[in-house]
Amino acid sequence: MSDDLRLPIKSDADVVTARQQGRELAARLGFGECELTLIATAISEVARNIVEYAGRGEVVLSLTDVNNSPGIIVVARDEGPGIPNLELALRDGYSTHGSLGLGLPGARRLMDEFEIVSEVGKGTTVTMKKWLPRHTMRFPLSPRR
Numbered sequence: 684m685s686d687d688l689r690l691p692i693k694s695d696a697d698v699v700t701a702r703q704q705g706r707e708l709a710a711r712l713g714f715g716e717c718e719l720t721l722i723a724t725a726i727s728e729v730a731r732n733i734v735e736y737a738g739r740g741e742v743v744l745s746l747t748d749v750n751n752s753p754g755i756i757v758v759a760r761d762e763g764p765g766i767p768n769l770e771l772a773l774r775d776g777y778s779t780h781g782s783l784g785l786g787l788p789g790a791r792r793l794m795d796e797f798e799i800v801s802e803v804g805k806g807t808t809v810t811m812k813k814w815l816p817r818h819t820m821r822f823p824l825s826p827r828r
Contacts, residue, residue, distance in 0.1 A: 693739040698730040701742040725790040729759035737763025754814040765803040
């Protein structure tokens with residue numbers, strides 16, 4: 684649907700930018716306020732993890748349409764230390780930095796699809812998707828017959 688929007692992440696200001704850009708992109712697609720907040724929060728969580736754990740990375744935002752189901756794809760990737768135990772990292776309350784431990788498990792709950800790949804010493808990639816609910820679509824996606 685559109686070209687990827689690549690956003691470098693290395694500071695808290697970049698986290699805010701990624702959150703805002705993701706919200707704006709999703710709004711253009713027709714997501715409602717509630718979904719926009721969920722998407723922005725999920726982006727914020729994964730981007731903040733990049734800053735805290737890897738120091739730098741990127742968030743890539745793109746729109747997609749699969750079988751007339753439009754959505755937004757968020758890919759957060761870094762070349763940081765990686766996550767040694769993904770099962771533990773995805774458990775509510777687990778944190779290695781003294782936080783509430785809700786970042787990754789929270790982002791997973793907020794989005795419709797969530798995938799994480801991590802290799803110790805090589806980095807982490809989180810891919811999240813949110814599909815536009817049919818009842819909120821603002822425009823026909825295919826020509827009327």
